[in-house]
Amino acid sequence: MIDLSRAENQVHCVTSFNDLVATPFSGIINAICWTRKLTGDFSEIIKKVVLSGNITVIEQEELCELQLSEQGQLAREILLNDLNALKAHGASPILNVINHYDRDDTFPFLPTDVYSFHVDRSPIPTDTFLCTYYGEPSEILPNSQGKKKVLIPEIRDELKKLYQGADEGFEAFLSEHFFDLHYQAEPTARTISLGLGNLWRLAVDHPESQVPPCLHRAPKESGQHRLLMIC
Known part of the structure; x- marks a missing residue:
């Protein structure tokens, strides 16, 4: 189970894929979670895949060809169902x-990797879907507990030194380099783990969005691989 006591009502939970995709974001709700307790051995999937580099993409054909135990097959069936439903x-x-x-x-004063709390941006209406099946899960941060890093005076001063252009082009510079997507958690912030097996839909910053985008980040690894579906 995930602890939503920190969510400040921004998370809405559902019990089916249809509700996950059909429930609209509204007010401060910018994260919708299909809460699930999954069966199967997802670690076996990781062990059977040929890994390459920091991130290995498992193609659907490769997933189907893996020789798996009964528990591994149960995990694969869930992965295939999720892939097909999202497609x-x-x-x-x-x-x-x-x-x-x-x-x-x-x-160093403003890293822009996915370990930093950030929002996703798109020029067209879309959502971010993600599910961690094995390993450390991602986290989200209540919007009220994060501050856009480009508004923090000392960081903004460093960015202006880096920019060295006309004042009217500064905001465009921040956007072009994705600096304005990143947030700093308040000292008393309480992050929310997305848990294992839950399929999430997160609000994205796009022109037609009616809600604030969801602040999220990748977890720091604890020595084990993660099995993650994202789109």
């Missing part, structure tokens, strides 16, 4: 085995 919805899900993501140390 039927019009999404483009990717199943990844993640060792770690690349770190961004280009600008």
